[in-house]
Amino acid sequence: MLKITNTSVTAPPPHLSPSSSSTTTTTQKNLLNHINRRHLLAALSFSISTSHLSIPVADARGLFQMPPPRLTNQYYLVRAGESEFESLGIINTNPVAKTSVDSGLSEKGKKQIVKAALQLKEMGACDTGCWIWPSITQRAYQTAEIIASVNRISRSYIVPEYSFLDARGLGAYEGKNLEAVSEVYASDTISPRNKPPPIDDGTPNESVADVFVRVTQLMSILETQYSEETIIIVSPDSDNLTILQAGLVGLDLRRHRDLSFAPGEVRFVDISSIPAYKQPASAVYKCRNPPICN
Structure with a gap:
């Protein structure tokens, strides 16, 4: 299973205005959330695609052929x-x-x-x-x-x-x-x-x-x-x-x-x-x- 880790967010430089800092922080948080969602979806997709490998699959009968390898009845x-x-x-x-x-x-x-x-x-x-x-x-x-x-x-x-x-x-x-x-x-x-x-x-x-x-x-x-x-x-x-x-x-x-x-x-x-x-x-x-x- 993939491990999802948080990406640290760097504080805004001091020369930026409070409004600019606020806008930048919001943008970075949105980017972080987007990255985390992508990792989560990737992990889930990987889990779903591989989970069937551990589940026994019933033998398929397939098309009937003559002569048959076996008869069910x-x-x-x-x-x-x-x-x-x-x-x-x-x-x-x-x-x-x-x-x-x-x-x-x-x-x-x-x-x-x-x-x-x-x-x-x-x-x-x-x-x-x-x-x-x-x-x-x-x-x-x-x-x-x-x-x-x-x-x-x-x-x-x-x-x-x-x-x-x-x-x-x-x-x-x-x-x-x-x-x-x-x-x-x-x-x-x-x-x-x-x-x-x-x-x-x-x-x-x-x-x-x-x-x-x-x-x-x-x-x-x-x-x-x-x-x-x-x-x-x-x-x-x-x-x-x-x-x-x-x-x-x-x-x-x-x-x-x-x-x-x-x-x-x-x-x-x-x-x-x-x-x-x-x-x-x-x-x-x-x-x-x-x-x-x-």
């Missing part, structure tokens, strides 16, 4: 059960119809999710409470309701997600047979930036990289909004989850299909490694800049 990934469209073998990814009853769970899909909900219960996912984040897509939201009911979680802990978890838009493949999606995945293995052919009915044609941006934004929100919580992410399709998990573990995005989710499948997020039963048989691709590797 625990995550479970759940693919919605089979939908009515899937039971008919039809590709349905147009977001216009995502809240339609026709996009809901089939009877088989409902059974798949009851099983998934019981599996989450056995895993203790919601033993100390959990948040369920489903896509607003009908089949995903129905999935969330069943999970909440079986695990005795209040509906107030279901947080519908309106865009980041939409099913991957497959463009011109909309309405085609489900088997045609294999052509999309073949294209994905060439480059994560390849898009399905476009269509003019409002269905997006999204590349793997497009979906990667969406799910990264979702994780950024979750990691910012919650801390030390358990979150169950419910997606209407597999691609959101495979691309998300590939990003989290640093897997080449061209290989996201190797992490495929079956309808109703539950998976705990473990960023330390790729599940052995899903790992590629050979390390053909070496990713030098995960998850963008080409």
